[in-house]
Amino acid sequence: MSDSMFRDLRGRDMAVDLGTANTLVYVRGRGIVLNEPSVVAVNVKTGQPLAVGLEAKRMIGRTPSYIQAIRPLKDGVIADFEICEKMLRYFIHRVHARRWVKPRMVICVPSGITGVERRAVQEAAEFAGARKAHIIEEPMAAAIGAGLPVQEPTGNMIVDIGGGTTEVAVISLGGIVASQSVRVAGDELDDAIIQYIKKEYSLALGERTAEEVKITLGSAWALEEELTAEIRGRDLVTGLPKTIITSTEEIREAIEEPVASIVDAVKVTLDKTPPELAADIMEGGIVLAGGGALLLGLPERLQAETGMPIRVCANPLQAVAIGSGQALEEIDSIGDILFSSPSH
Ligand code: ADP
Numbered sequence: 006m007s008d009s010m011f012r013d014l015r016g017r018d019m020a021v022d023l024g025t026a027n028t029l030v031y032v033r034g035r036g037i038v039l040n041e042p043s044v045v046a047v048n049v050k051t052g053q054p055l056a057v058g059l060e061a062k063r064m065i066g067r068t069p070s071y072i073q074a075i076r077p078l079k080d081g082v083i084a085d086f087e088i089c090e091k092m093l094r095y096f097i098h099r100v101h102a103r104r105w106v107k108p109r110m111v112i113c114v115p116s117g118i119t120g121v122e123r124r125a126v127q128e129a130a131e132f133a134g135a136r137k138a139h140i141i142e143e144p145m146a147a148a149i150g151a152g153l154p155v156q157e158p159t160g161n162m163i164v165d166i167g168g169g170t171t172e173v174a175v176i177s178l179g180g181i182v183a184s185q186s187v188r189v190a191g192d193e194l195d196d197a198i199i200q201y202i203k204k205e206y207s208l209a210l211g212e213r214t215a216e217e218v219k220i221t222l223g224s225a226w227a228l229e230e231e232l233t234a235e236i237r238g239r240d241l242v243t244g245l246p247k248t249i250i251t252s253t254e255e256i257r258e259a260i261e262e263p264v265a266s267i268v269d270a271v272k273v274t275l276d277k278t279p280p281e282l283a284a285d286i287m288e289g290g291i292v293l294a295g296g297g298a299l300l301l302g303l304p305e306r307l308q309a310e311t312g313m314p315i316r317v318c319a320n321p322l323q324a325v326a327i328g329s330g331q332a333l334e335e336i337d338s339i340g341d342i343l344f345s346s347p348s349h
């Protein structure tokens with residue numbers, strides 16, 4: 006095979022970050038080419054998907070009864086395998102126009118999923134056109150994407166806070182030494198806001214509004230300047246639209262319980278970390294990735310509770326895709342060492 010032909014084939018290999026909130030696709034030699042919410046809108050009468058990704062996410066809470074906006078990976082596990090497979094296939098086909106060249110694929114999945122689900126994802130990818138699908142553990146991919154020296158004999162701690170799960174891991178010499186995966190992450194914060202506003206104001210908020218409130222007003226630590234803002238929902242007493250005024254203090258109180266669970270997951274992992282590696286982390290700090298890392302005041306909160314230096318990685322929403330992509334770029338030289346076996 007000529008060099009140019011080989012390069013052409015190589016260019017088709019891809020890495021997929023199958024996240025509970027967002028799916029990203031990285032194509033070898035090109036970088037991230039797709040970044041869409043992990044949502045599928047389905048016609049429940051026919052079972053046919055009507056929209057996938059951003060278009061489907063816009064429909065959440067706005068669909069007539071025969072359309073359902075489904076998140077196939079809710080709560081850190083594959084809630085709907087069939088839809089998950091359809092979504093994966095749709096995304097792969099969108100970036101992989103030439104079907105006769107079967108790409109190799111690296112797929113990053115939440116580490117909370119079972120061995121059976123892992124194999125199923127692998128099969129779905131192969132069914133969708135992959136020649137071979139390698140599975141990479143999410144915290145490993147996040148750590149690589151955050152630029153941590155995972156192959157060195159030094160302790161690296163990564164905390165990846167996604168939509169459905171928070172993954173905490175200590176990595177040294179290319180392996181995970183201690184880890185913790187909890188099903189508390191961005192979605193739980195949204196839910197906590199919905200519950201709080203319902204209880205305090207008898208106001209019903211949609212999922213998407215709650216997420217916006219979290220992003221604009223949510224925090225895990227007192228802010229230098231606390232803000233107030235209006236939020237709109239449906240009055241549960243009158244059934245009519247209503248606007249209330251809330252504050253960053255109030256939203257912080259609303260999300261306190263899930264935030265505390267995330268902080269606990271970090272503490273528990275630190276507690277399980279061998280002393281030499283803990284000393285390395287004391288020096289290098291804990292690195293945050295995933296969309297949840299953008300919650301205001303989270304670094305301050307974690308620093309206060311763990312005494313460790315905390316830093317948010319450069320592209321928290323893309324770290325896993327970048328890391329999976331990097332593993333893909335190096336797949337020929339390093340082989341399979343970063344990938345986990347399906348039975349793991
Ligand atoms: P996943 O890997 O599970 O797909 P992501 O890493 O893509 O998840 O992160 C998505 C989560 O991050 C969502 O819950 C989203 O609401 C949350 N998020 C995104 N931006 C922010 C922000 N600025 N502040 C707080 N949470 C955020």
Ligand code: MG
Nearest residue numbers: 024167295325
């Ligand atoms: Mg993720």
